[in-house]
Amino acid sequence: MKKPFKKISNNFYIVNFPNKTKEVYFDIYSKLGYFNESEKEFGIGHLLEHYLVESVPNKEKLEFVNGSINSDFMNYYVKSDTKNAVRDIEILLKGILLPKFDNENLLKREKSVIENEIRSKKDIKIDAFNFLLKQNFGDNFLYARDKKNQIVNTKNVKLFDLKNHYEKVFNEKNIFFVLSGYELDKNIEKKISDLVKGHKLSKHGKGSAKVKISEFQKNKLVKNSKYHWNNELVFNLCFNLPIKICRSHKDLKTLTMIRDYLEDQKFYFAKEMREIGVYSVSLDRMIWKNAGIIVLSAEIDREKIPVLKKGILNFLNNLEKDGISKSDILKLRKMQKDRLEKSFVDNMKRLNWISNDLLFHNNVTLLKDDLVELKEIDSDYIKNFSKQIFDIKKSNIVVFGKGSDKIKF
Structure with a gap:
């Protein structure tokens, strides 16, 4: 029986699924999320996540590709199978690690999509939860920031800003990759490992924002x-x-x-x-x-x-x-x-x-x-x-x- 996971390098890991399946997943993780955005930047990571996923080349060939961001990290992943895994992962890596920040129409479209996404999320319990966070940590607590703040900030983002934020997020210090599947063939593992090694990440990313959080509001x-x-x-x-x-x-x-x-x-x-x-x-x-x-x-x-x-x-x-x-x-x-x-x-x-x-x-x-x-x-x-x-x-x-x-x- 294979070990649950193995470390191939400092930024590449393989997870061995316990149950038989043809499904193969490949994840790209960045250890920077909302918490690394300044007050004026808040929401730029959400826009970057949309922009990168939508600009993946030959996206129509992929069964499923998506991204997400939360307070602490960003994630992009592709779902594939043992037959197409190498091809699909190569497509994802090219789109996420070699992006072109030159599509004004895509940027404009995704700004509109994000605004509609934020406005449509009318969950009173989530709003109450955010209120609770503000009461405990103060208005600067990033996760609890007002929806309007994100909408306004997102509208002001230019392609140049998006590129700068990308360079801050995607560097050797922050990124790691996870390949997952059931008893993957050694040949597939080797090819994907070579693909990961072939993409050279910057060794010196720009410094992330230092967000000050108020102390817990006691009593x-x-x-x-x-x-x-x-x-x-x-x-x-x-x-x-x-x-x-x-x-x-x-x-x-x-x-x-x-x-x-x-x-x-x-x-x-x-x-x-x-x-x-x-x-x-x-x-x-x-x-x-x-x-x-x-x-x-x-x-x-x-x-x-x-x-x-x-x-x-x-x-x-x-x-x-x-x-x-x-x-x-x-x-x-x-x-x-x-x-x-x-x-x-x-x-x-x-x-x-x-x-x-x-x-x-x-x-x-x-x-x-x-x-x-x-x-x-x-x-x-x-x-x-x-x-x-x-x-x-x-x-x-x-x-x-x-x-x-x-x-x-």
Whole structure:
């Protein structure tokens, strides 16, 4: 059996799919996303992503080619098969790594496409989420910037600006490639490796923008009646997630165990909440290279918010004081173990697992390593972790919903 992945060079990796398929994927990753755009640049990466994908030569020959950008990275990929993989990957590499910034009509068209894309995304929960980020990190938090800002900035981008941004993003320091397939032929691997080596990336990319993020806004209460999607209110208790925790596989596993302990009906807290009429309380973690946040939230009737708040605070206090019982720890470990094992034997989940590790940790943690760490997370570890993270004096409460401004705590 082949190893899950192998490193061919410092910027080229091969992921071996566990399940038989003729599908072959090739990804180009850049470790720069929205966070590397200044205030005036915000949105230029989105436009670059569109422009490059649409200018790939002979695109009609490809089964599927696409790109994406988020706060921390950019990704371009092509879906192919064992018969056409070499040809298709050569087409993608030529389009993405040897682009021509000379098509004014394409630039104009994609500006219009992006404007329509942004305006059409009317998801009130996403808007509320962005509001929450601004409350916790300030207006300069890039991911939470206003849609209008991106539309205005995008309209002002010239081909010259796009070329400059490309040179900042696509250089040897930022780019890596991932080839994925099931028991790929050595000859195919060699040909694609040669194609990757044949494209010389710049060794000296232009410096990326240094975006300053405000510190987490501690101990604030914000009531906002603008965001509502039903008659219930949404209660959010927010905590800062230090970057050192975000970069620790073990601490992220610990946080996942706490999330399961909070949310799953197998354990006492979710049952208690159900008894007072709360459908569910969720713990979400959001992580970027420069910031992290934990949000405990629930939709609830107005009169039950004090009961919910008291219940969550008691839950966190018990975590810090008593940890989790040995029997519940064993259940939580098994839940995580089952998820990890399923992820590692699924083709696309394995690809995402390895790519994300390379993006955020510069190395890959394999299943055997994860299982060892899981066994090390006991009640004492959870107590110490909770004391570091869930400090109510450093939390922030945000309540969304119609009439939330009239709530009294």
